[in-house]
Amino acid sequence: xxxxxxxxxxxxxxxxxxxxxxxxxxxxxxxxxxxxxxxxxxxxxxxxxxxxxxxxxxxxxxxxxxxxxxxxxxxxxxxxxxxxxxxxxxxxxxxxxxxxxxxxxxxxxxxxxxxxxxxxxxxxxxxxxxxxxxxxxxxxxxxxxxxxxxxxxxxxxxxxxxxxxxxxxxxxxxxxxxxxxxxxxxxxxxxxxxxxxxxxxxxxxxxxxxxxxxxxxxxxxxxxxxxxxxxxxxxxxxxxxxxxxxxxxxxxxxxxxxxxxxxxxxxxxxxxxxxxxxxxxxxxxxxxxxxxxxxxxxxxxxxxxxxxxxxxxxxxxxxxxxxxxxxxxxxxxxxxxxxxxxxxxxxxxxxxxxxxxxxxxxxxxxxxxxxxxxxxxxxxxxxxxxxxxxxxxxxxxxxxxxxxxxxxxxxxxxxxxxxxx
Ligand code: SF4
Ligand code: SF4
Numbered sequence: 120x121x122x123x124x125x126x127x128x129x130x131x132x133x134x135x136x137x138x139x140x141x142x143x144x145x146x147x148x149x150x151x152x153x154x155x156x157x158x159x160x161x162x163x164x165x166x167x168x169x170x171x172x173x174x175x176x177x178x179x180x181x182x183x184x185x186x187x188x189x190x191x192x193x194x195x196x197x198x199x200x201x202x203x204x205x206x207x208x209x210x211x212x213x214x215x216x217x218x219x220x221x222x223x224x225x226x227x228x229x230x231x232x233x234x235x236x237x238x239x240x241x242x243x244x245x246x247x248x249x250x251x252x253x254x255x256x257x258x259x260x261x262x263x264x265x266x267x268x269x270x271x272x273x274x275x276x277x278x279x280x281x282x283x284x285x286x287x288x289x290x291x292x293x294x295x296x297x298x299x300x301x302x303x304x305x306x307x308x309x310x311x312x313x314x315x316x317x318x319x320x321x322x323x324x325x326x327x328x329x330x331x332x333x334x335x336x337x338x339x340x341x342x343x344x345x346x347x348x349x350x351x352x353x354x355x356x357x358x359x360x361x362x363x364x365x366x367x368x369x370x371x372x373x374x375x376x377x378x379x380x381x382x383x384x385x386x387x388x389x390x391x392x393x394x395x396x397x398x399x400x401x402x403x404x405x406x407x408x409x410x411x412x413x414x415x416x417x418x419x420x421x422x423x424x425x426x427x428x429x430x431x432x433x434x435x436x437x438x439x440x441x442x443x444x445x446x447x448x449x450x451x452x453x454x455x456x457x458x459x460x461x462x463x464x465x466x467x468x469x470x471x472x473x474x475x476x477x478x479x480x481x482x483x484x485x486x487x488x489x490x491x492x493x494x495x496x497x498x499x500x501x502x503x504x505x506x507x508x509x510x511x512x513x514x515x516x517x518x519x520x521x522x523x524x525x526x527x528x529x530x531x532x533x534x535x536x537x538x539x540x
C-alpha cells in the first residue's frame with residue numbers, strides 16, 4: 120500500500136546526466152484498496168460458480184470457460200499475485216510473529232478456497248486457481264504415471280508444505296513465491312532458471328496431468344485435507360454406480376478409486392502383520408525425523424544474517440580470525456555490546472532448531488502415515504472420485520453411461536444402466 124501511494128504521489132526521478140535507468144519491479148505493485156476488494160469479490164464469485172458447475176450443473180465446458188477466465192484474471196492480469204498458494208506463508212509468519220500483520224485480502228485468499236473445499240471439495244482447483252487452469256489447458260495426451268512412482272511423488276507436496284511454512288515462520292523467506300514455476304509466465308519475466316522450470320512443467324503437463332498440482336503444490340495438501348471431510352463432493356455418476364468400469368481410466372490425475380468387488384483377496388493375517396509393522400515403524404520414523412530436523416535447523420540457522428554476524432564477531436573477538444568484514448565492522452560502529460548480538464543469535468538459532476524439529480516430525484509423520492494407509496485394505500463397492508485427490512475437473516462425468524442418459528445422449532450398447540429412481 121505504501122508503495123502504491125508513493126507511486127501515485129511522486130513521478131520517478133530521471134537520471135538525464137548519467138543515463139541510468141531505474142530497474143523495473145519484479146512483483147506487481149500493490150493496488151488501491153477497492154481493487155483489492157474487487158479481487159476478493161471475483162474470487163468468491165468464481166468459487167461459487169465453480170462449485171455450481173462441478174457439483175450441480177456437472178458441466179465440463181462451463182469449468183473450462185471459468186478456468187480460462189481465472190487464468191486471464193488471476194494469472195495474466197493480476198500477474199499471479201495475490202495468490203492463495205503463497206498466502207499460507209503470510210499466515211504462517213503472522214502466526215509465528217505477533218508483530219507481523221497479515222492483510223485481510225491475503226487472509227481471504229488463503230482461507231476462502233479452504234472453506235469452499237470443506238463444503239464442496241477442491242472446486243478452487245477445478246477452475247479458479249490460475250496455476251491449475253494453465254496446466255489443465257495444456258493437457259493433450261495424458262499418460263499414466265506408474266503406481267509406485269505416483270505414490271512416491273505425491274509425498275513431495277507434504278514435504279514442500281512443511282519446508283515452506285518453516286521458512287516463512289522463521290523469517291527465512293517465501294520459497295513458494297521464490298520458486299513458483301508459473302509466475303514467470305504470468306509476468307512474462309523472471310530468472311532464466313524459473314522460466315525454464317515453468318516451460319518444462321508445461322511441456323511435461325502436455326502428457327502428465329497437472330504435474331505441479333499433483334506432485335508439488337503445497338496448498339493442494341491443505342485443500343485435500345479440507346476436501347476429505349467435505350459435506351458435498353464430486354460424484355462420477357449422477358445416479359447409481361453399476362460397476363460398468365467405463366470411467367475407470369477416464370481421470371488423467373489418477374483420482375478415481377476403483378471398486379474392490381473383483382479384487383483378489385489377501386489373507387487377513389498378512390494384512391494385520393503388515394499394518395502392525397507399519398504402526399511400529401512410525402515412532403522410529405518420528406524420532407529420526409525430529410533429530411535430523413533439529414540438526415538441519417541448526418545448520419540452516421548459520422545462514423541467517425544475525426547468526427552469521429554473531430559467529431564472525433565471536434571469531435574476531437576470540438582472535439580466531441584477523442581483520443573484519445563489512446558486516447562486523449558496521450556492527451562495531453553501532454557500539455552495541457556483543458552480548459546482545461550473541462543473545463539475538465541464540466534466539467534465532469533456537470527458533471530454527473525448533474522449526475527444523477517440527478518439520479522433521481511432519482515429514483516423518485507424512486511418510487509413516489502413507490505407509491500405514493498403504494497397508495490398510497479398504498472395501499469399496501462403487502467407482503468413486505477420491506475426496507482428497509479429485510480436482511473436480513468434470514472430465515470423468517461423461518464416461519458414465521448414467522450421465523449420458525441424464526444428458527439424453529446415446530449410451531454404448533450392452534452397458535448396464537441403473538433402473539430409474
Ligand atoms: S493443486 Fe495447487 S496449483 Fe493445482 S489447482 Fe490446486 S491450488 Fe492450484
Ligand atoms: S472430476 Fe473425475 S476426472 Fe476430474 S479429477 Fe475428479 S475423478 Fe478425476
